[in-house]
Amino acid sequence: MRELRRRAQACPTSAISDIFESKAVATAEKVRTVCTYCGVGCNLEVAVDSNKVKSIQAPYDAEVNQGHTCLKGRFAFSFYDHPDRIRTPLIRRNGELVPATWDEAYDFIAEKLTAIKSQHGPDFIAGISSARCTNEENYLMQKFIRAVIGTNNIDSCARVCHSPTALGMQRTFGTGAATNSIEDLKYTKCIMIIGANPTDAHPVTGAKLKQVAMKGIPSIVIDPRRTEMAKYATHHLQLRPGTNVPLLQMMLYYIIMDGLEDKTFVASRTEGYEGFRQQILGLDIDKLEQTCGVSREQVRAAARTYASAEAAMSFHGLGVTEHSQGTLTVMLIADLAMVTGNIGRRGVGVNPLRGQNNVQGAADMGCQPHQGAGYLDVTKPGVPQPVRGVLPR
Numbered sequence: 001m002r003e004l005r006r007r008a009q010a011c012p013t014s015a016i017s018d019i020f021e022s023k024a025v026a027t028a029e030k031v032r033t034v035c036t037y038c039g040v041g042c043n044l045e046v047a048v049d050s051n052k053v054k055s056i057q058a059p060y061d062a063e064v065n066q067g068h069t070c071l072k073g074r075f076a077f078s079f080y081d082h083p084d085r086i087r088t089p090l091i092r093r094n095g096e097l098v099p100a101t102w103d104e105a106y107d108f109i110a111e112k113l114t115a116i117k118s119q120h121g122p123d124f125i126a127g128i129s130s131a132r133c134t135n136e137e138n139y140l141m142q143k144f145i146r147a148v149i150g151t152n153n154i155d156s157c158a159r160v161c162h163s164p165t166a167l168g169m170q171r172t173f174g175t176g177a178a179t180n181s182i183e184d185l186k187y188t189k190c191i192m193i194i195g196a197n198p199t200d201a202h203p204v205t206g207a208k209l210k211q212v213a214m215k216g217i218p219s220i221v222i223d224p225r226r227t228e229m230a231k232y233a234t235h236h237l238q239l240r241p242g243t244n245v246p247l248l249q250m251m252l253y254y255i256i257m258d259g260l261e262d263k264t265f266v267a268s269r270t271e272g273y274e275g276f277r278q279q280i281l282g283l284d285i286d287k288l289e290q291t292c293g294v295s296r297e298q299v300r301a302a303a304r305t306y307a308s309a310e311a312a313m314s315f316h317g318l319g320v321t322e323h324s325q326g327t328l329t330v331m332l333i334a335d336l337a338m339v340t341g342n343i344g345r346r347g348v349g350v351n352p353l354r355g356q357n358n359v360q361g362a363a364d365m366g367c368q369p370h371q372g373a374g375y376l377d378v379t380k381p382g383v384p385q386p387v388r389g390v391l392p393r
């Protein structure tokens with residue numbers, strides 16, 4: 001059934017269909033929306049009849065997914081109408097949750113928040129927003145918590161999963177967003193995937209990465225697991241869990257040792273390089289090799305592939321960011337891109353694979369305690385974060 005469902009939209013004779021009969025369903029109303037399951041953000045076309053979802057198709061004119069979706073986006077929609085779905089606000093009275101009207105709920109919330117604020121102060125209140133919500137909703141949520149309640153206690157999943165990406169990229173590039181678009185895969189000559197399993201976690205982007213690897217474009221997978229992408233990889237660096245930092249330091253070491261830096265780029269577009277170079281060359285390569293458990297020859301070969309490619313793109317996921325050294329790892333990925341000139345043009349760059357469809361927006365809108373909308377430091381209102389080059393750490 002899994003295979004049948006995968007092929008349902010593409011079967012040219014309609015001999016294979018799916019249990020929702022997606023292709024046969026004719027409804028007057030089609031709603032274009034965005035899948036919220038993962039960070040790819042596939043466009044979906046939802047066939048609606050009498051306010052019920054009848055089927056979901058993937059539009060061919062969608063830039064992100066061009067007729068593709070994974071199983072989740074196309075078929076996992078029955079939850080919206082599930083009998084367990086809560087359809088009215090609930091207020092706990094005498095220990096039990098009882099249905100209430102929206103007016104009652106708003107009055108209850110306002111009364112409780114006002115009482116807590118006047119009794120204990122605004123810092124006794126916190127708000128959690130969501131990277132599955134729109135920019136407008138996220139902006140309003142943080143504005144409410146900051147301007148109405150009066151506290152910076154606002155957070156969201158954007159900070160939890162990828163704050164090391166935001167911070168690491170802000171420190172190195174000045175901004176925490178992906179530097180390139182997925183479309184750039186058409187132009188790349190090398191892909192490096194670190195701490196991510198995109199064919200499972202970001203299936204539509206994963207399929208595009210797989211296509212690139214299957215075309216024979218060199219790929220490097222840095223992951224303790226033998227992921228599907230690892231099976232196609234030119235280099236699979238199967239490091240010990242939690243050792244991304246020494247492995248990337250080894251890659252930098254060999255790129256510098258072998259004179260594979262993009263010297264023009266480094267001289268004109270980075271700062272602090274000489275100190276950085278000395279630090280990297282001063283590292284104990286025996287110790288790094290021992291720590292990460294990958295032979296220096298393997299690392300050197302992968303480093304040469306990445307640095308010699310005309311254009312190399314890197315992708316990273318939670319296997320980078322959900323480690324205590326996540327920020328440093330992201331900075332090293334950015335350093336690799338800068339040292340080799342793989343930034344600022346098509347088919348290159350540093351591309352985090354985010355967890356939800358609007359992680360970037362939730363962070364941009366300021367749904368995190370330390371930074372407001374536009375990444376302004378909450379301790380210095382009105383002063384933008386400093387932009388830093390390759391160094392200092």
Ligand code: SF4
Pocket residue numbers: 035036037038039040041042065069070071072073074202203204205
């Ligand atoms: S790849 Fe992600 S965004 Fe696209 S359909 Fe699947 S879960 Fe949804």
